[in-house]
Amino acid sequence: MPTDSNDLRNRAASVIPPAQHSFRVGPCPDCDRRVLTSRDLVDDELIARCLHCEAPLDSDTIQWAAPKDVVELGYFIDGYQVPESESKEGGCRGGACGVQQPESSTT
Numbered sequence: 001m002p003t004d005s006n007d008l009r010n011r012a013a014s015v016i017p018p019a020q021h022s023f024r025v026g027p028c029p030d031c032d033r034r035v036l037t038s039r040d041l042v043d044d045e046l047i048a049r050c051l052h053c054e055a056p057l058d059s060d061t062i063q064w065a066a067p068k069d070v071v072e073l074g075y076f077i078d079g080y081q082v083p084e085s086e087s088k089e090g091g092c093r094g095g096a097c098g099v100q101q102p103e104s105s106t107t
Protein backbone atom coordinates (compact mmCIF):
# COMPACT_ATOMS: atom_id res chain seq x y z
CA MET A 1 0.00 0.00 0.00
CA PRO A 2 2.09 2.88 -1.29
CA THR A 3 -0.16 5.60 0.03
CA ASP A 4 0.23 4.38 3.59
CA SER A 5 3.99 4.34 3.53
CA ASN A 6 4.03 7.76 1.90
CA ASP A 7 1.89 9.06 4.68
CA LEU A 8 4.24 7.61 7.27
CA ARG A 9 7.22 9.11 5.54
CA ASN A 10 5.60 12.50 5.50
CA ARG A 11 4.80 12.22 9.15
CA ALA A 12 8.39 11.29 9.91
CA ALA A 13 9.67 14.23 7.94
CA SER A 14 7.42 16.64 9.72
CA VAL A 15 9.02 16.01 13.11
CA ILE A 16 12.55 16.65 11.88
CA PRO A 17 13.60 20.26 12.27
CA PRO A 18 14.73 22.13 9.19
CA ALA A 19 18.08 21.13 7.81
CA GLN A 20 20.66 21.45 10.51
CA HIS A 21 23.62 19.39 11.33
CA SER A 22 22.00 17.99 14.38
CA PHE A 23 21.96 14.58 15.88
CA ARG A 24 19.50 12.91 18.15
CA VAL A 25 21.03 11.76 21.39
CA GLY A 26 19.50 10.32 24.49
CA PRO A 27 20.40 8.43 27.63
CA CYS A 28 20.50 4.67 27.19
CA PRO A 29 19.92 2.80 30.44
CA ASP A 30 21.63 -0.31 29.11
CA CYS A 31 24.73 1.46 27.84
CA ASP A 32 24.65 3.77 30.86
CA ARG A 33 25.59 6.80 28.82
CA ARG A 34 24.21 9.24 26.31
CA VAL A 35 24.12 7.67 22.90
CA LEU A 36 23.24 8.51 19.36
CA THR A 37 19.84 7.21 18.47
CA SER A 38 18.32 5.65 15.44
CA ARG A 39 14.67 5.56 14.55
CA ASP A 40 12.44 2.63 14.14
CA LEU A 41 8.86 2.18 13.13
CA VAL A 42 6.91 0.04 15.56
CA ASP A 43 3.18 -0.32 15.23
CA ASP A 44 3.00 2.77 13.03
CA GLU A 45 4.86 4.78 15.59
CA LEU A 46 8.35 6.20 15.29
CA ILE A 47 10.47 5.30 18.26
CA ALA A 48 14.06 6.04 19.13
CA ARG A 49 16.53 3.25 19.62
CA CYS A 50 20.02 3.15 21.02
CA LEU A 51 22.46 2.98 18.15
CA HIS A 52 24.56 0.49 20.08
CA CYS A 53 22.26 -1.98 21.80
CA GLU A 54 19.02 -1.05 20.01
CA ALA A 55 17.15 -0.65 23.24
CA PRO A 56 14.04 1.45 22.77
CA LEU A 57 14.49 4.86 24.37
CA ASP A 58 11.92 7.14 25.86
CA SER A 59 11.39 9.74 23.18
CA ASP A 60 10.88 12.39 25.85
CA THR A 61 14.53 12.06 26.77
CA ILE A 62 15.84 12.47 23.24
CA GLN A 63 17.48 15.78 22.52
CA TRP A 64 18.98 17.39 19.48
CA ALA A 65 22.68 17.79 19.80
CA ALA A 66 25.15 19.83 17.80
CA PRO A 67 28.09 18.07 16.17
CA LYS A 68 30.40 19.42 18.87
CA ASP A 69 28.32 17.78 21.59
CA VAL A 70 28.23 14.52 19.71
CA VAL A 71 32.00 14.53 19.36
CA GLU A 72 32.27 15.20 23.08
CA LEU A 73 30.24 12.06 23.68
CA GLY A 74 33.02 10.16 21.99
CA TYR A 75 31.71 9.87 18.47
CA PHE A 76 33.57 10.58 15.30
CA ILE A 77 31.82 12.60 12.68
CA ASP A 78 33.34 12.27 9.25
CA GLY A 79 34.38 15.65 8.00
CA TYR A 80 33.80 17.41 11.26
CA GLN A 81 36.35 18.60 13.74
CA VAL A 82 35.76 20.46 16.92
CA PRO A 83 37.22 23.91 16.43
CA GLU A 84 40.42 23.96 18.40
CA SER A 85 39.45 27.04 20.33
CA GLU A 86 36.41 25.16 21.66
CA SER A 87 38.19 21.96 22.49
CA LYS A 88 39.22 21.74 26.10
CA GLU A 89 42.04 19.30 25.53
CA GLY A 90 43.55 20.88 22.45
CA GLY A 91 42.21 18.23 20.09
CA CYS A 92 44.21 15.22 18.98
CA ARG A 93 47.46 16.54 20.30
CA GLY A 94 46.16 16.20 23.82
CA GLY A 95 45.45 12.54 23.24
CA ALA A 96 41.73 13.22 23.33
CA CYS A 97 40.95 11.53 20.07
CA GLY A 98 39.82 8.25 21.52
CA VAL A 99 36.47 7.51 23.01
CA GLN A 100 35.74 9.97 25.72
CA GLN A 101 33.57 8.66 28.47
CA PRO A 102 31.18 11.26 29.74
CA GLU A 103 32.34 11.32 33.32
CA SER A 104 30.86 14.66 34.07
CA SER A 105 29.63 15.65 37.49
CA THR A 106 26.28 13.93 37.03
CA THR A 107 27.17 10.90 39.14
Ligand SMILES: [Zn+2]
Pocket residue numbers: 028029030031032035050051052053054055
Ligand atom coordinates in the same frame (compact mmCIF):
# COMPACT_ATOMS: atom_id res chain seq x y z
ZN1 LIG B 1 22.31 1.23 24.46
